[in-house]
Amino acid sequence: MSTEKMLNEISDAIVSLDKDKALDLANRAVNEQMDLLEVVEKGFGEGIRKIGDLWDEGEIFLPELMLGGNIMQDAMKILIPHLKEQSQKISLGTVVIATIEGDIHSIGKTIVATMLSANGFDVHDLGADVPAERIVDEALKSGAQFIGVSALLTTTMTGQKRVVDILLEKNIRDKFKVILGGAPVSRSWVEECGADGYADNAVSAAALFKSFLNK
Ligand code: B12
Numbered sequence: 001m002s003t004e005k006m007l008n009e010i011s012d013a014i015v016s017l018d019k020d021k022a023l024d025l026a027n028r029a030v031n032e033q034m035d036l037l038e039v040v041e042k043g044f045g046e047g048i049r050k051i052g053d054l055w056d057e058g059e060i061f062l063p064e065l066m067l068g069g070n071i072m073q074d075a076m077k078i079l080i081p082h083l084k085e086q087s088q089k090i091s092l093g094t095v096v097i098a099t100i101e102g103d104i105h106s107i108g109k110t111i112v113a114t115m116l117s118a119n120g121f122d123v124h125d126l127g128a129d130v131p132a133e134r135i136v137d138e139a140l141k142s143g144a145q146f147i148g149v150s151a152l153l154t155t156t157m158t159g160q161k162r163v164v165d166i167l168l169e170k171n172i173r174d175k176f177k178v179i180l181g182g183a184p185v186s187r188s189w190v191e192e193c194g195a196d197g198y199a200d201n202a203v204s205a206a207a208l209f210k211s212f213l214n215k
Helices: 003-015 019-031 036-056 062-085 107-118 132-142 158-169 187-193 202-211
Strands: 094-099 122-125 146-150 177-181 197-199
Touching (some): 003 019, 003 036, 019 036, 036 062, 036 107, 062 107, 094 107, 107 122, 146 158, 158 177, 177 187, 197 202
Parallel strands (some): 094 122, 094 146, 177 197
16 A cells, blocks of 8 residues: 555544554554654544544534544554654753643644654653643753643643743743644744744654754
8 A cells, every 4th residue: 555545544544433443554554664753643643633623613522532532542552662663762852741731632742752752852751731840840850951841722821831930930941942832832922931932743843852952
């Protein structure tokens, strides 16, 4: 099967909520040694975005949205260990990444964490629904140079600013580059927060993080 056909089939399996097919295709992608980052972004990621659009249009309801999210997570469990195997062994720097408190959207954050790891960063993924204070504590503890904060809800975005504010309060703002992400994040929000940048997909996220090296 051509790569394009395979990516379309993966996206379709997510959209039609066909768990067996989605997991079967994830295993096939591993066995056929496909570019797994492409599989995650353009196959599974595309499918979950289409599900989001269907939900927006009122074509599907919350249980279906949740099922789509769960199938995506299960597929990621198959793919992530193999992505880590493909990772570079050098460390370009340490990143602490999390989805902010009150927000359980973890898919995009996990993809970005995986992509950074595959590009040679040492990534500490704290998961989702993580308080700003804990993100800063973990960044200090791990000697990180980067903090990545994801927010998918307009109501939780303020937590991203809170991370920067805590760094300012503690007088340690210049120890870290703070990179934001998540569908509602824009350049103007980054400026309002006083963060260092944002990226709207995992490929540009890796490029952005790398652009700060040796600066
Ligand atoms: C899947 C999904 C869920 C799943 C999440 C499963 C999981 N474990 O993650 C479930 C079903 C649990 C869920 C729940 C809810 N959801 Co929801 N969900 C989505 C959906 C459809 C897709 C999100 C997603 O995974 N996208 C795919 C990934 C690959 O893309 P991404 O997240 O944008 O991430 C990319 C970039 O943003 C960026 N990025 C992301 N993080 C980071 C971090 C850094 C550092 C960087 C650099 C980049 C970066 O790179 C990523 C990779 O390309 C979106 C719709 C949408 N269009 O976004 C709604 C959406 C985010 N949800 C929404 C809502 C309202 C909810 C609920 C409140 C619903 C409810 N009534 O209960 C709850 C929230 C509960 C909570 N407290 O968090 C709204 C938010 C509206 C708003 N503006 O605030 C959306 C936009 C849907 C809509 N149009 O209304 N949801």
